[in-house]
Amino acid sequence: MFSNIRIVLVETSHPGNIGGVARAMKNMCLENLYLVNPVNFPNSEATSRASGADDVLGKAIVCQSLDEALQECNLVLGASARSQRYISWPQVDSRQCGELVASNVHKEQVAIVFGRENSGLSNEELERCHYLVNIPCNPEFSSLNIAAAVQVICSEIFQTVRQVDEIEKADEVEYATASDMDRFYSHLEQTLIEVEFLNSAHPHKLMRRLRRLFNRARPDKRELNTLRGILTEVNKKTKI
């Protein structure tokens, strides 16, 4: 999934920043880096700032134009420190960017474009983007270092994609049905009587409390089978 996401840096001047970006990306499982006319690349400072993410640098694709870097992309977001100036363009904040990317990344190629350290992205470049992304921060000091900006946005994407994955995985779980649970409760009750933990003449509210406990856990079929297996072993021992 992360392989459908690319980070595009436009005319970055400091090679150290390119290395910092590669590191920030790799921390968040992103590996596709596109460099549009970098001022100084490849460069040893980039490699040293990448601190182990030099594989990301090694396969970075250097392009002559933004268009070239955006080929095949169907969702393009441009990161901009200056939200107010482009208010007429669709805008999202970094958290919404994570959600937008997570909900599109299965079927779309996504690019997130970052601007020059001194002047950001030009209006023409911003107009290539479907959305502008702004990282909410101190309005008096809103320009982050480019590697920090990449870190925040990639982290939002990483967390949201992971959450969506977990929800999907949870959906695959086959929960025990009401009748599975009923069979389990009868088995449990019979076993508790057998081991004399439950006196059927004075059951009090034990079974009710146990039902509440197991219902709260909402076991899946495999978990319930394990519990039934434990009860069966107890039954065997008490019958000896």
Ligand code: SAH
């Ligand atoms: N002085 C430039 C800022 C450049 S910082 C300007 O005024 O635009 C380099 C890049 O980091 C920006 O082009 C942008 O892509 C990203 N960036 C920095 N701060 C950001 C923020 N608060 N929100 C979104 N992107 C940001």
